[in-house]
Amino acid sequence: MNTAPEKHTVIHGRAAALDIANLDTDQIMPKQFLRGIDKAGLAQGLLYDLRFDAQGRARPDCVLNRPTFAGVNVLLAGPNYGCGSSREHAVWGMQQFGFEAVVAPSFGEIFYSNAVNNRLLPAMVSEADAAALLREAATSDAPLALEIDLQRLQVRTPALCAPFTLSERHQRMFLDGLDLIGASLTHAAQIAAFAQAHWRRQPWVRDVAARTRTRLAGATGNTGG
Incomplete structure (x- = not known):
């Protein structure tokens, strides 16, 4: 920011x-x-x-x-x-x-x-x-x-x-x-609360990218062994 x-x-x-x-x-x-x-x-x-x-x-x-x-x-x-x-x-x-x-x-x-x-x-x-x-x-x-x-x-x-x-x-x-980012961050608590509620309803969408990277890294590590 x-x-x-x-x-x-x-x-x-x-x-x-x-x-x-x-x-x-x-x-x-x-x-x-x-x-x-x-x-x-x-x-x-x-x-x-x-x-x-x-x-x-x-x-x-x-x-x-x-x-x-x-x-x-x-x-x-x-x-x-x-x-x-x-x-x-x-x-x-x-x-x-x-x-x-x-x-x-x-x-x-x-x-x-x-x-x-x-x-x-x-x-x-x-x-x-x-x-x-x-x-x-x-x-x-x-x-x-x-x-x-x-x-x-x-x-x-x-x-x-x-x-x-x-x-x-x-x-x-x-x-x-x-600025625009600073204005958005004044709502940080509401944003965090929304995210937590969203993940409770749909836990499978949380950290999808991170979990996908971990899975792909594990698959790559197991090849050629």
Whole structure:
């Protein structure tokens, strides 16, 4: 199980805005950055074609390349953010870049699941509130200061208080500092009780793999003797 991050109820954010609909996972993390066997080095690939040109030079018009936006930890995005392929690297890359949350009116379903399972907060606001947040962000050349309240399920800026949706189970995971495995292990006693009851009713299914290996090892040991 991954080490759980420190518990907190409010994300104090500096937000950058990418007002692009249907920004898919192939753009969030292009295929050439999926060659490694671990999660390392994915920050470089995040939104690579938006951040860099064909010669690898930083695009000055990309908000994430502006010096004043260094260290932003919240992304304000357009609808259907993270649609496309199921690559979990898109979430890992965002986290390695420093993002703790994405605020958008809708998300690709698999990206959303990958995000909550890895503790990248997908804060889904209404279309009207998403548009208002993007407009507010556009009024300044600096990151938009905001707070994301995980207890009250609110995104708060100087001009707006926008509610966002999150299931009770996922909210509890974020509040308690748990990943998916950690959340499952909070039910360890119930899982163990279910297993014991299941084995009492059907004892022949308990440890089938181990008993099969033992039987096969014994049969192998008796051959050729």
